[in-house]
Amino acid sequence: MTERELWTVLHGMVFGAIFLLAFAGGFAGLWSLKPELITSAGIGERMKRLVIGMWTMAIMAWLTVISGTYIVYPWYRAGDPGSPRSLLLANADTKAWHTFGMEWKEHVGWFAPVLATAAAFIVTYYGPRLAEKNQLRKAALVLLTIAFLAAAVAGSFGAFLNKVAPIR
């Protein structure tokens, strides 16, 4: 495995995948954080886990976009004819992978860490009180879900792009 392949794996299959996989736990934790569903002792018990999970997601999202933008992306968009971008644009059949897939992925992916950080902050700041503040809990849930959708778009296109024109 080359250094470039290793960074591509770290970017997508480690940082990005951890974020996407952790979403289900964060979503379930926030969804069920209601006084009618769990006892006050239960809320306290799961709060610490939820806070750790939310910040893990936020940190993974930051690591994903920073490693993707500043380490992997320059290799992708290098000007030489052998770069993945050049290869995709040179063929009419593969051009859209760049003009649609990469162009969307590289921008929308940056939404994930910002929104996940805001959601993690809300969960941390309000703590167990969030169970009684239904509007705020729902807002954190929606921000986390939008962050997940942004990461899912970026991650899906990243996986396909690396199949069609791998970074080596």
Add this chain to the structure above:
Amino acid sequence: MNTQTDFAKSDGVAGAAVLASAIGVFITGSLTTLAEISGSLKTALAWSGAVGPLTGKSGVGVIVWLVVWPILHAVWRDKEVNFDALYIVSLVLIALGWLLTFPPVFEAFSG
């Protein structure tokens, strides 16, 4: 809209976090489309030759978010705000930001 409250944890803190993140998203989306309209803006946003204008588009969005958030937090931390209104405005900004990063949309403005 804002009234002083005795709550230890007012809704203002959440309102600041939600709105600031939405503004950051909207700025990144806006710059994605504006960079297609203006070649000089695209050049100005290329803070790194290797990465290109993505550095500036994402960088300005993140910087604005990080500047706006503490300001709104300081202003609203002890206040009860109209969270529903802030939340709706935030969702609209996020939707617009998302739309403005969608290639068929920003390519429609490409010169």
